[in-house]
Amino acid sequence: MSATTPAQANEVDPTEPFPDPYALYGRLREEGPVHRITGTDGLPAWLVTRYEDVRRAIADPRLSLDKRHAAPGNYRGMALPPALDANLLNMDPPDHTRIRRLVSRAFTPRHVDRLRGPIRRTADRLLDPLARDGRADLIASYAAPLPIVVICDLLGVPAADRPDFRSWTDALVAPDPARPEKAKEAVGSLLAFFARLIAGKRTAPGDDLVSALIAVRDEEDRLTEDELTSLAFLVLVAGYENTVHLIGNAVLALLRHPEQLAALRADPARTSGAVEELARYDGPVPLAIRRFPTEDVTIGGVTVPAGETVLLSLAAAHRDPRRFADPDRLDLGRDAAGHLALGHGIHYCLGAPLARAETEIALTALFDRFPGLALDCPPDALRWRPSMRSRGLRALPVRTSEHPDG
Template sequence: MSATTPSHPAPVDRAELLADPYSVYARLREAGPVHRITGTDGLPAWLVTRYDDVRQGLADPRLSLDKSNATPGGYHGFALPPALDANLLNMDPPDHTRIRRLVSRAFTPRRVELLREPVKRTADTLLDALAPLGRADLISAYAAPLPIIVICDLLGVAPEDRQDFRSWTDALVAPDPARPEQAREAVRSLLGFFTGLLAAKRAAPADDLLSALIAVRDEEDRLTEDELMSLAFLVLVAGYENTVHLIGNATLALLSHPDQLAALRADPGRLGPAVEELARYDGPVPLAVRRFPVEDVTIGGVDVPAGETVLLSLAAAHRDPRRFTDPDRLDLGRDAGGHLALGHGIHYCLGAPLARMETEVALSALFDRFPGLALDLPPDGPQRRPSMRSRGLLSLPVRY
């Protein structure tokens, strides 16, 4: 993609951005707070790079998530059917407030803490299977299945229905530009999956989140059918997608910084704050969900017209030296409070308590079980997924 400030051209190579996003964002951030870019879809957008502007933008009610506020002919993104598109990532208040309130009780810190022991048992079971092998890909064998199992258990998705979920989600979130049919097929498969899942839950309700949401729809009439299916879709996809990448990125960061890992081993009580620094250092979401100004706005001294696409770069904000001292250094002793990896404002990640707890459990169980854990990477380094909106690993080979 290409980028400019209103008066300073700054070309950006997509391959370079995928290979080394933090260096690219650093160059843009120091060149100016806001850049006019041409995205990979060929459409224009405004990229915001500095911490204060990004944080303010995340909470600015003038920046809408509702695609109906986009300029005609502007951003279109990947087209989802209405049954999957009526979700919180496309909504503003009051609909956003209404729907978020219906599901938020399942993700309070108190309720999530009750899940810690079951999550620990799941992590131990996965590690039991790895123990005799000596080598493994931690993404496919641990970081990915753990959050899938946890969120599917919470929603009430049977084990036999989980097999294809990861491949569908990957095809949707990080589509291969050379094979657009994969994303379309993933959408069809996900729509069929959720249609069947809701029918099964209606026929045989259980003590799970999805059955409770169906009751809200059918008995209390507080959700439309599209909102119900879209909410189930979002909870399942987001509950998997961001957590697997947070666990994977955090594990890679710790194994790549043995001094920091040693400090954490010496003081396991610092794991909670360490997860905050790991999320800041290499979080799973480089760009927040696109936004559309409902009126002309000024961001970082740059005038942005109503309806145009605004991209808030969390990755650039997290390495902004105006906010974090020596930001390119992983420092588990740092107070990383105020990081934006899980959002800010009314769109703050609904599942943030669950993602934090799962990452704490996953890292603690992994490094306790395998004290000699070491990277076993190919010569060209870790393999990352080809996406600018989701930063995650395709694989993480290790030995132990």
């Protein structure tokens, strides 16, 4: 993206992610609360950088998620078929409120608590090869498969379909710039898959989210068919990609701050609070989903015209010293309440209790089993995915202390 500020223009190539973007975010934040930028799609947008402005904007009903409020020629997102596009990320109340209420029962803390045992068993099983081999890419072997198992269990995806399910999801959420057609093919494959899954659950319903949503659709007529399919798709994409990166970024942060990891291992009861600080420190979502003002709005003293794209920088907000003291320091003892990594207001992430539980369990299982875990490459050799939408590692090589080369 390119950003124009009152002082200077900053050029950043979005296809070349850099290991520490927070210096750039910090410079933009201190130069001004709102910047006119050119986004990765080549279109103009407004970038909001300071915590209070970002927090208010997330909950501002004048900032619509509905693409129909975009000014002509002002939006160029991935073209999804209606059966995948009619989801909460593109909706405002009252449809947003209706659909959110229908699906929220699957993500209550009580329901998530029942999933903790199966999640821990899955985590332990995924760690067995690391115990045997002493080395692994923790993204490919642990941080990625754990959420996909949880989401597939939640949706009721048969075991035989899960390898394809994961490959399609990877092609969609982490597209290969050299092969853009693969993402389009993945969309078609996922649409066909969900059609088959829903048809199968109609014939033989189970104890899963898709079966429950079908009952709402068919018996109560409170969902359209497109909304039903889009909800299942959203649960997959949001529940998979963001959790993968939350786990991966958290493990890296702890390995790079051994004093914080030691304090956490000395007091495991702090793990739930630690997840909040880890989400603030290097969360998986640098930018909230784009918004379109339904009228001219003033943010941080800057008037943004109706229909133009607004991007809210969660990454900049989370390092704002006006809200968090010494924000560039990882401090697991910090009260990180108020971070925006999981949204805010009516746009607070429905799956937040599940994402927290998965991350907490993933960290506990990993460091309980391998207290001497270490990076298996120089930190500057790590590479990040080329995406402005999500911040995550391509790979996280690790070794156990028991490995002969460790």
